[in-house]
Amino acid sequence: xxxxxxxxxxxxxxxxxxxxxxxxxxxxxxxxxxxxxxxxxxxxxxxxxxxxxxxxxxxxxxxxxxxxxxxxxxxxxxxxxxxxxxxxxxxxxxxxxxxxxxxxxxxxxxxxxxxxxxxxxxxxxxxxxxxxxxxxxxxxxxxxxxxxxxxxxxxxxxxxxxxxxxxxxxxxxxxxxxxxxxxxxxxxxxxxxxxxxxxxxxxxxxxxxxxxxxxxxxxxxxxxxxxxxxxxxxxxxxxxxxxxxxxxxxx
Amino acid sequence: xxxxxxxxxxxxxxxxxxxxxxxxxxxxxxxxxxxxxxxxxxxxxxxxxxxxxxxxxxxxxxxxxxxxxxxxxxxxxxxxxxxxxxxxxxxxxxxxxxxxxxxxxxxxxxxxxxxxxxxxxxxxxxxxxxxxxxxxxxxxxxxxxxxxxxxxxxxxxxxxxxxxxxxxxxxxxxxxxxxxxxxxxxxxxxxxxxxxxxxxxxxxxxxxxxxxxxxxxxxxxxxxxxxxxxxxxxxxxxxxxxxxxxxxxxxxxxxxxxxxxxxxxxxxxxxxxxxxxxxxxxxxxxxxxxxxx
Numbered sequence: 001x002x003x004x005x006x007x008x009x010x011x012x013x014x015x016x017x018x019x020x021x022x023x024x025x026x027x028x029x030x031x032x033x034x035x036x037x038x039x040x041x042x043x044x045x046x047x048x049x050x051x052x053x054x055x056x057x058x059x060x061x062x063x064x065x066x067x068x069x070x071x072x073x074x075x076x077x078x079x080x081x082x083x084x085x086x087x088x089x090x091x092x093x094x095x096x097x098x099x100x101x102x103x104x105x106x107x108x109x110x111x112x113x114x115x116x117x118x119x120x121x122x123x124x125x126x127x128x129x130x131x132x133x134x135x136x137x138x139x140x141x142x143x144x145x146x147x148x149x150x151x152x153x154x155x156x157x158x159x160x161x162x163x164x165x166x167x168x169x170x171x172x173x174x175x176x177x178x179x180x181x182x183x184x185x186x187x188x189x190x191x192x193x194x195x196x197x198x199x200x201x202x203x204x205x206x207x208x209x210x211x212x213x214x215x216x217x218x219x220x221x222x223x224x225x226x227x228x229x230x231x232x233x234x235x236x237x238x239x240x241x242x243x244x245x246x247x248x249x250x251x
Numbered sequence: 252x253x254x255x256x257x258x259x260x261x262x263x264x265x266x267x268x269x270x271x272x273x274x275x276x277x278x279x280x281x282x283x284x285x286x287x288x289x290x291x292x293x294x295x296x297x298x299x300x301x302x303x304x305x306x307x308x309x310x311x312x313x314x315x316x317x318x319x320x321x322x323x324x325x326x327x328x329x330x331x332x333x334x335x336x337x338x339x340x341x342x343x344x345x346x347x348x349x350x351x352x353x354x355x356x357x358x359x360x361x362x363x364x365x366x367x368x369x370x371x372x373x374x375x376x377x378x379x380x381x382x383x384x385x386x387x388x389x390x391x392x393x394x395x396x397x398x399x400x401x402x403x404x405x406x407x408x409x410x411x412x413x414x415x416x417x418x419x420x421x422x423x424x425x426x427x428x429x430x431x432x433x434x435x436x437x438x439x440x441x442x443x444x445x446x447x448x449x450x451x452x453x454x455x456x457x458x459x460x461x462x463x464x465x466x467x468x469x470x471x472x473x474x475x476x477x478x479x480x481x482x483x484x485x486x487x488x489x490x491x492x493x494x495x496x497x498x499x500x501x502x503x504x505x506x507x508x509x510x511x512x513x514x515x516x517x518x519x520x521x522x523x524x525x526x527x528x529x530x531x532x533x534x535x536x537x538x539x540x541x542x543x544x
Binding site: 077 | 423430431432433
């Protein structure tokens, strides 16, 4: 069974079609990248999958179940975590608290049970959080307020907060945007590591074609809300339509 | 000196109730940026429910929780029936604030319809004519009860917010709603709880204010405005600020009523608000909002 199936997805804002008839599927433990120029509808697609927007038409199936009509928090519980293009953290809280909040849905539902086992529970969550802190090299920032952390660190905190949720599918919206060349390489390395270590699938939006080609198993190219093509990075890069969309008309 | 402490005592007692009112206002403001102008009227409705129950000889220990829950449910209903649909239609914050002004009028109308304009006397187990003397000081039963209720309420709320998972979810929701949602926090339910909790505190304040004041459909107007002032004084988004602000308003009100003139009792707190806003717009405990450019 496919992990994620997007079928004939259409989103209209007034008269503008942000997405029209976009469809693709995703396998378990795959890294799939959505690429395309600005305004191609990449983030709109993410917002549909995570429940922020309701599509006008089409279907989104996650592990065979439809996600349409579910609120973002229900979708998160189903096992989809995400990061945002413009970082959305709890700025007045520490890095540690931000990550602990990522464990919210993993706490026991039964309040009595939670009360009786509160110690072991808390410890279990702390272990997971510490593991991710170590993995993302955030030890030095644990007790710092997010607001006071450098941009690159904030990006990693947001990534970490999504990982500790232990989702099956991770949506990353431009994880390397705004980072220095060195940081970019580091995050790119982390993304492939995440799949191996935490065993999840990653849907990734990225502008930097060089980095994406290194990371992704397959790519879906969007342009003006429509799917241009999909395939392996090598196939996509050779596609003349993709070159036209990115570079413009050939002289 | 003795009179000074006497004023201080009655100030703390009144202030602790203003603190409860202020907590309700801050709770809503900090999670939604809405100034809830219907806060006082929801409290009035809950207090009138308590009045009716107590007049029918229901024991106080039953009437109190029933009225608190009634107020909370009313506020949650208001949130789901009016605020949520307005937000779905992309209402601005100002629009939503205006809705609460409208609701305040609707509730006032309903109060007049169901309970009439006549002033009532609230049957209450505590009385302000039962007085204890400790040395040179007088303590009346009602103001001690009031003070204890105000402080206990504030402390309970503090623990709820600081020590429970619901409190953490409330903090996360108020700081970044979209992020909270993507972590699987049911933000609608969390916000509805905040509305309910705020109203609950309002009704609690109303029930303990009613015996000291005259119970009529508009009796919460003044306490609401003072709670509001306390909230602004403390810095609208700080819960600690709301408590401190409320207490200060209560004390200042009683001191100015005692030392200047009774006519000034209601004016001085508002003069303070104007001064605070001029000197320290973010309030005593508020954090200055600085946008990073």
